[in-house]
Amino acid sequence: MKFTKKDYILRSLKKVAHKRWEYFIISRVIHKLDDDHIEFVTQQLVRCKNGQRALTDLYFPQFNLHLEIDEPHHNGSVAADERREQDIVDETGHEMIRIRILDERGIERELPEVRVETDSFVERLRSEKNAQQKSGTFSPWDFEHRYDPKRIIAMGEFSVSDNVLFRTQVDAMRCFGFTGKGHQRGIWKVRDGSGDMLWFPRLYEHGMWRNELCKEGKVIYERAINEDGRASIRKQRKEFEENPNQNLIVFAKARDSLGFRLLRYVGTFRVNLADLSEDHLSFNRERVSETVRHPA
Helix, strand or coil: CCCCHHHHHHHHHHHCCCCHHHHHHHHHHHHHHCCCCCCCEEEEEEECCCCCEEEEEEEECCCCEEEEEECCCCCCEECCCCCCCECEEECCCCEEEEEECECCCCCECCHHHHHHHHHHHHHHHHHHHHHHHHHCCCCCCCHHHCCCHHHHHHHCEEEHHHCCEECCHHHHHHCECCCCCCCCCCEEECCCCCCCEEECCECCEECCEEEEEECCCCEEEEEECCHHHHHHHHHHHHHHHHCCCCCEEEEEEEECCCCCEEEEEEEEEEECCCCCCCCEEEEEEEECEEECECCC
């Protein structure tokens, strides 16, 4: 059975139903907003500027806007090994808005007061949409085609700020001229003579690797945690020394807030030859956008 926008909305609300204030505020925002063109994500994992990770209660990707509900005893920070597979966005350029549940005396606020603040947030969302509509930059939430490579191909180019997501490696590869039916490896060479490679890493510990995207999304560290990984590092190191200007177009593997597989474009990187060792490589982000490539 096809997973629809209705399924997504209902499942997202069900996921937070066990938290009374979070459920009250999130459901009120969604119901008062009453706008199927505005995308939202519950429990979005965020990479903070200090390198730590946190969960925000409600995220609106079109506006780079987050809502955090400060419930009693609530701690949004997430340890490095928790939710390691979940899709993560960088907070740089994003705005965090908080609704406090306790007043200055540490006493739980009354419902009418929280309603007013919640409704004010809804008005902020409507204002953001109106501003984008006036400037011609608003892109409605098209759930059914959200992960369709045809949408990106039609755009002609895309950037990290476009929140480009795919479900499969092949879908990402379609944007670079791939016409085949399947691909299992974690890397693929673009067939346009550029030498560019698409890389699909897991940016967390997995198998023989402990990879990490850090420094506000500008550096990827690829670390080997066993001998097989170190053998791969030696091989890669030799290849990169022979071709130091090779671009790696990176689509990081992750899972969305409901557990479905995702690939997110996080930028285009090059190896840093000044930061190599027997057990790690590092890659610096060279650009945050790419042009679609068509089949030769």
